[in-house]
Amino acid sequence: MKKLGLLFLFFTSLLSAQENFTVSGSITDASNGETLFGASVFLEGTTIGAITNEYGFYSITAPSGDYNLIISYVGFLDVKKEITLNQNQKVNFEIQEYATQLEEVILTADEKEHVNIRKPEMSVNKLNIKTVKRMPVVLGEVDIIKSLQMLPGVTNNGEGSGGFNVRGGAADQNLVLLDEAIIYNTSHMLGFFSVFNADAIKDIKLHKGGIPAKFGGRTSSVLDVRQKDGNNKRFAASGGIGLISSRLALEGPMFNKKGSFLVAGRTSYANLFLAITNNKNRVGFYDLNLKTHYNFNENNKLFLSGYFGRDTFKLGTSFETTYGNASANLRWNHIFNERLFSNLSLIYSRYDYDIGIKIAEFNWISAIDNYNAKYDLKYYFNDKFKLDFGASAIYYDFNPGAIEPTSTESSVNAMQLDKKKALETGVYINAEHKLTDKLTAQYGLRYSYFNRLGGQALNNYANNQPVAYNSVLGIYERGEVIGETNYDKGESIANYGNLEPRVSMAYELNDNSSVKLGYSRAAQYIHLLSNTSSVTPLDVWTPSGKYVKPQLSDQFALGYFRNFKDEAYSLELETYYKTTDNRIDYIDGSDLIGNNTIEQEILNSEARAYGLEILFRKNTGKFTGWVAYTLAKSEQRTDDANAGGLGISNGEWYKTPYDRLHDLSITGSYKASDKWTFSSNFALQSGRPVTYPNGQYQYEGLSIASYSNRNSDRLPLYHRLDISATYTPNKKPNRRWKGEWVFGIYNVYNKKNAASISFGQNSETGVNEATRTAIFGMVPSATYNFKF
C-alpha cells in the first residue's frame, strides 16, 4: 500500500507539470567568469528553487506568472531579477563578489555558510576554498586534506601518514576525485602535504555518507574536488612564496573569450636547504594543474583538464624513489533543452612509483592505470521532481610490481608480478522529489558490475583455502598450492554485481530546522594492500577476484539541522551506523611487498563504525568559525570462515587504527581590520589505537617483546593549537597587484604528540625502552601571496 501511495504521488507530480514554463541558465562569477556550483536560485515568495550543478547550470519550472528570481551564493551579493514566465527562457547571471567598495556589507554578511535545511542531502561538508586558505597550517602550505580534518567525522592517522579517514573508514575507502579523475594517493612527502594546489581549486565537497547514486566504487566517502575553469574575462596571475614551496597560477581568456585556460604549478625547494646543510638526502615534489574550456554555443561546452604530480626521495646514493598521480579528463557539457542537462566525460588516471635501490642494483616499479567513460544526465521535470541518471565504465590495468636489475652483476633476478585487469561498470538513477511542502526525498539506485578479466594464471589451493588455519600451532599459514588455472584474455576470472540503494529524506520542522534520515549501500571492488598503520606511497592496489571479494557497506544516518538568528549560527547534529563486509585483514607476519599471491596473506573480515557528530558554526560577522566534536567507535572482526580457526584476536571485535573515541576541532577567524585577519585551530583527540608489548622473554640473547591483543592500547591524547595572521598591506584601488603576508605558528605550545611509540632494547645498555617519535614541534612559517 505504501508503495502505491508513493507511486501515486510520483505521477500526480508529473502530471501537474502541464501549464508550466521553465527558466534555465548558468550562474557565473562576474569577476572571472568561473561557473558557480551550489548557488541557489529561488522564486521569491514560493518554495520553488534549485541549486546550480557542478557546471553552474540551473533549471526551474513553475506555473506561468510574474516572479522575482533571487540568486544567492556564499560570499556573493544577492541578485534579484523580475521575470515574466510565459514561455521557456534562458537567463544567465553574473554575480558580484562582496567587493572592497562595499565594506559595510562584508561586516554583516561575509562568507555565509549556513545549512541548507531543505535539501535531503546529508552527511555532506562543503568547504569554501577561501576558508581553507585562511586556516593555519604547518609550514604555511595550504592543505585541503588537513582542513577537512577539522570537520566532524574526519581524521587521519597522525602527522606523517597519507590520506584521511572518514567515519572510522580506511583511507582506501575514500573516492577522491579531481575534476572527476580518480586520485589514488592524496599526499606529497609521505602525507605532510596534499596533492591539491589550492590556487587551482574551485570547490571541495565531501560526502561522508548518503553518497549520491552517481558515485560508486568506494564505501566510506567521496571527496569531489573541482578545478577552476580559468578566468575568461582577463588575464590574471596568482601565486605565493612559502617555506616549503612556491606556486604560480596563470589564467585568462582564450578563443576570443569563448573559452579560458588555467595553468598552475607548484614546486618544493626543501632540497636547497638540504644541500646547504650538507645533507646528502633529497626530498621534493612538484605538481601541475591544467584546465581549458571552450564554449561552442549556449548549449555546448568542452572542458579539458589535467593534473600531473611527482614526488622524489633520495637517500644518499643508495636509494631513490619517485611517485605520483597523473590524470586527464575531456568533458562535453550538452544542454538538450531547458530541462535536460548532460555531461560526457572521458577520463584517464594513473598512479605509479619507481624505486631504485642502487645497493642491490635493481629498480622496483608498480602502477595502476584506469580509463573511465561516464555519461551523466539530469532532467528537471518540474519544481517537485528532478531526475539524475547515467552510466559509467572503468577499465583498470594493475601492475602490482616488476623488478628490473640495473646491472648484469646484480644478484637480483628480473621478475614481473602478474598484471591484473578488470572492468567496473555502473548504471544509476536518482530522483530528488518534493513529496509535500515539508518533506523532500532523494531516492536512487545504482547497479554496479565488476568483471575481473583473464589473461593470467591463478593458483588453486587445497580445500580452496589460500590461507589455512593450523590448529596444531594455532596460527594462520599460507595454504597448499595444488595447481594452477590459466585464464585466457577473453575469459572472466570472477564477476560480481551489486544493487546499491541510496535513500534520504528531509523533513522541515519549521523555517529554521529540519530532520534528515538516510540509508545507503555501496560496493567497493578495488582494495589498497597495507598492513602498516600508516598508508605509504608504496602500497599497492588490488582488484577483487576469485579470492578477494568486494567490500559492501551499509550506512544509516539520522540528523538534526538548525539555523539560528537569521542564519548567523547553524547547528548540525548527525548520528550514523555503518557496517562493512569483506574488509581485508592480514595474517600475522604477512608479507605484502613483491608478493604474487596476495590471497595467501589475507583474511576476510567485517567492520562496523558508529558515532555522533556535532558541528556548530558561526557564519557571519567579524568572527567566524566552528566547533566540531565527534564521539565515535570503529571496530573490526576477523573470523574468516573459509580459513577456519578462531580468527584474529580470537574472533573478538577489536579497534581499527582509525578509531577515535573523542575528536574535538575548533577553528576560528577574526577580521580585526582591513589589514589584519587572525585565525586559529585547536585539535584534541584520543590517541590512535596501537599494539604495545605486554611482556618480554630472552631469545637469541635478545629481549623479545610479546605483544598484547591487536590495537588494545592507545597512543597518548593528541592536542595542538595553531595560529596565523594574514596581513594585507594598504590596498591601492587602482593597482592590480594585490599582495598579502601570512604568518603562522603550528603547534604553538610545542606539544610533542607521538606519531608512534616504538619499543626496543638500547644497543649500549641492553635495557628495554619506549621511544616516542614526534614529528612537528612548534613550526613557525611565513608565506607571501600575490595576485594581479
Add this chain to the structure above:
Amino acid sequence: MKLYIKLLTLLTISIFFSCEDVIDVELQKAPERLVIEASLDWEKGTTGNNQTIKLSTSSAYFAEDQNTPVTNAAVKVTNTNSSEEFIFASQNNGSYTTTTFNPIVGNTYDLEVIYNSETYIATETLQPVTDITRVEQSTEKGFDDEILEVSVYFNDPEDEKNFYLFRFKEDGDLFFELEDGDDEFINGNEVDWWYEKDEEDNQGEFTSGDRVELEMYGISEAYHNYIRTLIEQSEGVGLFGSTPVALKGNCLNQTNADNYAYGYFRLTQVVKTNYTFE
C-alpha cells in the same frame, strides 16, 4: 623488502622537524609463560655432538631482572627417523646440555619438555646450508658508499627454496645482529650479503682492525616466517612498521593448549667465519 620501511622512517626523521625521545609508558601485563630456546645448530665440519637448550620464563616488559631461568624441567630430543633419544641434562642455570647429539640433515626430530607437570612438544627437520665461498670488504655496497662494509658470498642452490638466518656481531657489541633471507628474488645466483654499520650504531662505522663474527644458518620455511617477524618486531615498530602481532613458535603445550610456550625448536646447519677489516 622491509628495508623500504626502514628507509622511509629514516627519511622522515632526517628531513622533517621530528624528534625522538625515551618516555615512560604504562603497559598491560601478560601471564608468565615458559620460554624454550631449543636451537640445535650443527656447525659444518664439527661433530655437532654438543648441544644446549635454554629454558626460562617470560617477565614484564620493563622488568629489572630479565634473567629468570627454569632449572627443574626434563628435556628430551628424539630422532623420529632412527628413534635415537638424546637426554638434555639440567646445568641448574637454565641450560640443558648433551654431548651425544647426532645431527643428520633431512632427519626429523621431536622435542619434549616437561615443566610444572605440563608437557611441551615440538617437531622440526634439520636444514642444510650452503658454504660461504668468500668474505670481502668494500665501501660501494651498503647504504652509504663512503662507509666500510663486509660481504659474505655464497651460491644459492637453484633446485629448492632456501631460507637463511644471518648473525653478525662486532667484537665488543652486546648482541648479534640478526637478518633473515630467502631466495625468492635471488634463486640460483651468487649472492653477496653485506653488513654495514653507521655512526648511530653501537661503536660506530667499521674501521680498519675491527673484527666481526659472521654466521649463516640454513633454516626451515616455518622458522623463517617466525624469525622474520621476530626480527622485524625486535627492531621496534616505528612510523611505517606493520602492526605487531603475537608471535607463536612451534612449541605446543599438550597438557594445556592455551599455555603454549614462547621460543622455537630449530635444527639448522651453520657455517661460521670471522673477518678483520684491513
